[in-house]
Amino acid sequence: MDKPKRYHPLLVGLHWLSALLIIFMLLAGTFLLANQPNAPAKIPVLALHMITGLLILVMTIVRFIVRLATPKPAPASIGSAFLDRVGVVTHWLLYLGALGMGISGLGIATQSNLFAITFGGAGELPRSFYLFPPRIGHEYLSIAMLALIGLHIGAALLHQFLRKDNLFARMSFGGKAAGN
Numbered sequence: 001m002d003k004p005k006r007y008h009p010l011l012v013g014l015h016w017l018s019a020l021l022i023i024f025m026l027l028a029g030t031f032l033l034a035n036q037p038n039a040p041a042k043i044p045v046l047a048l049h050m051i052t053g054l055l056i057l058v059m060t061i062v063r064f065i066v067r068l069a070t071p072k073p074a075p076a077s078i079g080s081a082f083l084d085r086v087g088v089v090t091h092w093l094l095y096l097g098a099l100g101m102g103i104s105g106l107g108i109a110t111q112s113n114l115f116a117i118t119f120g121g122a123g124e125l126p127r128s129f130y131l132f133p134p135r136i137g138h139e140y141l142s143i144a145m146l147a148l149i150g151l152h153i154g155a156a157l158l159h160q161f162l163r164k165d166n167l168f169a170r171m172s173f174g175g176k177a178a179g180n
């Protein structure tokens, strides 16, 4: 059977929505949330972060299943076997990183009783979330994710504008796709 020219529309939608949400969460988490003192005013900000983070976690799992279950376009080449391999590994690491962020976030929230505090009005925020080990993983993973996303965007731009293979069309709902 011929390979499709673009990814499944559900995968395309999930890709762009999760990309926006993940970039927003990484920047807002690093520059706003992590620098805010653990006072009552932080509770609604944390609630928004947790809901968005859980949404990303669910979307990542659904996306992974859709990716396995639907036909994919033929592998794209940037003209170097090594860089093509780096591309494939980066894609898997992005999935793993998004899963890891959600799971370590859940770990912090469970250990610090954060669901009851943010959504049940139970008690005060802990002095610091670094009292809970998953907080350290959450931070290192966020740095790794920023680096991976930089690599991913760089490679996509290289394909699009240097190799001019119109790779973006594979991750779109219509138009002329790469290989057409």
Ligand code: HEM
Pocket (backbone or CB within 6 Å): 022, 025, 026, 027, 028, 029, 030, 031, 033, 034, 035, 036, 046, 049, 050, 052, 053, 054, 056, 057, 098, 101, 102, 103, 104, 105, 106, 108, 109, 114, 129, 130, 135, 138, 139, 142
């Ligand atoms: C893909 C999903 C997620 C992303 C991208 C994300 C991103 C971040 C980032 C960038 C930070 C700050 C890291 C730092 O610079 O130290 C952070 C902190 C935090 N996140 Fe997440 N997060 C996600 C999911 C979650 C989930 C699901 C929860 C809880 C249910 C959660 C709870 C927290 C908490 C409690 C902190 C600590 C805030 C502080 O130290 O003041 N996160 N997150």
